[in-house]
Amino acid sequence: MSSMTGKNIKISVFGQSHSAAIGVVIDGLPAGYIVDFERVNAFMARRAPGQNVLSTPRKEADLPKVLSGIAGGATCGAPLCAVIRNGNTRSGDYSNIKDCPRPSHADYAAFVKYNGANDVAGGGHFSGRLTAPLCFAGAVCMQLLEKKGIFVKSHIYSIADEKDTPFDLVNITEEDISSKDFPVIDGEAGKRMAAKILEARSHADSVGGIIECAVTGVPAGVGDPMFDGIENIIAKNIFAIPAVKGIEFGNGFDCTRLRGSENNDPYYIDGNKIATKTNNAGGITGGITTGMPIVFRAAFKPTSSIGREQDSVSLSKMENQKLIVKGRHDPCIVQRAVPVVEAVTAFTILDVLSD
Numbered sequence: 001m002s003s004m005t006g007k008n009i010k011i012s013v014f015g016q017s018h019s020a021a022i023g024v025v026i027d028g029l030p031a032g033y034i035v036d037f038e039r040v041n042a043f044m045a046r047r048a049p050g051q052n053v054l055s056t057p058r059k060e061a062d063l064p065k066v067l068s069g070i071a072g073g074a075t076c077g078a079p080l081c082a083v084i085r086n087g088n089t090r091s092g093d094y095s096n097i098k099d100c101p102r103p104s105h106a107d108y109a110a111f112v113k114y115n116g117a118n119d120v121a122g123g124g125h126f127s128g129r130l131t132a133p134l135c136f137a138g139a140v141c142m143q144l145l146e147k148k149g150i151f152v153k154s155h156i157y158s159i160a161d162e163k164d165t166p167f168d169l170v171n172i173t174e175e176d177i178s179s180k181d182f183p184v185i186d187g188e189a190g191k192r193m194a195a196k197i198l199e200a201r202s203h204a205d206s207v208g209g210i211i212e213c214a215v216t217g218v219p220a221g222v223g224d225p226m227f228d229g230i231e232n233i234i235a236k237n238i239f240a241i242p243a244v245k246g247i248e249f250g251n252g253f254d255c256t257r258l259r260g261s262e263n264n265d266p267y268y269i270d271g272n273k274i275a276t277k278t279n280n281a282g283g284i285t286g287g288i289t290t291g292m293p294i295v296f297r298a299a300f301k302p303t304s305s306i307g308r309e310q311d312s313v314s315l316s317k318m319e320n321q322k323l324i325v326k327g328r329h330d331p332c333i334v335q336r337a338v339p340v341v342e343a344v345t346a347f348t349i350l351d352v353l354s355d
Contacts, residue, residue: 017127024133138343204307220291229287250282
């Protein structure tokens with residue numbers, strides 16, 4: 001099924017934006033690990049809607065209820081299943097979407113794929129609401145990674161044309177960016193980004209942006225060439241996050257403007273290990289980790305559900321029609337997607353390390 005991923009740590013997401021609940025099943029976790037659910041809840045709160053004027057006014061507690069997989073506070077070897085109840089739904093806001101699909105949303109493609117039986121309320125199974133169970137899975141896996149000395153962190157790299165200070169690809173600092181309400185390295189850049197979001201909202205419009213993510217502590221030699229490369233697997237799972245339209249590793253597309261002598265990462269002996277002086281490869285060569293930090297950036301398109309009048313069609317009448325989207329939507333999803341990128345990265349890395 002398309003809502004499942006993983007080879008050793010299998011993740012299955014279920015539910016729709018306005019169904020009774022959404023949730024996740026995690027199969028393959030090692031038994032005997034104590035899970036700190038206070039940390040899990042705190043992580044999920046970073047993604048939760050309705051926290052400030054920069055996000056949707058829809059409020060959901062997003063408190064997961066564990067149904068199985070835990071005994072005595074520790075994983076017991078059985079699949080870990082958690083559900084998150086949906087409460088603050090207004091399905092009537094989407095009554096016109098059934099016949100008049102939103103431009104650049106999945107409405108039309110899903111209508112064709114599922115012969116019109118798709119759930120359009122809140123976006124159904126295509127909604128960003130489904131990133132809540134992804135965050136639960138990632139928060140659990142992140143704790144297991146930390147026991148191995150592996151850490152995942154990310155920040156808002158850009159919103160519209162405003163940019164944050166990028167990560168140093170070689171030396172990822174231990175600064176806790178995630179504790180910030182608006183996760184950026186440069187606070188002044190963050191203020192300019194927030195202003196861009198509010199400006200778009202004032203015009204019933206939206207903006208997109210880029211999230212930069214780094215993973216430290218992954219040893220060299222993890223992954224496989226060609227179809228099972230680490231980049232391939234990360235990219236596949238990152239594209240499961242709604243609105244992601246691009247990904248690049250290391251210096252990404254910027255390497256096309258460099259010569260080989262500038263882009264190559266020279267090796268040197270660092271104590272008792274081999275390292276590179278630069279990390280333009282983003283910690284991966286030939287699909288296999290080099291031992292340097294894994295660094296990538298994911299591009300998020302502007303939210304497709306906007307309040308401005310747009311051109312669409314009537315599916316029943318097969319004629320052109322104007323559309324005004326109702327409901328409650330984010331003018332920019334990037335700030336709430338930061339923990340989602342971390343979560344997806346965490347369970348991806350744990351999966352490949354479990355070979």
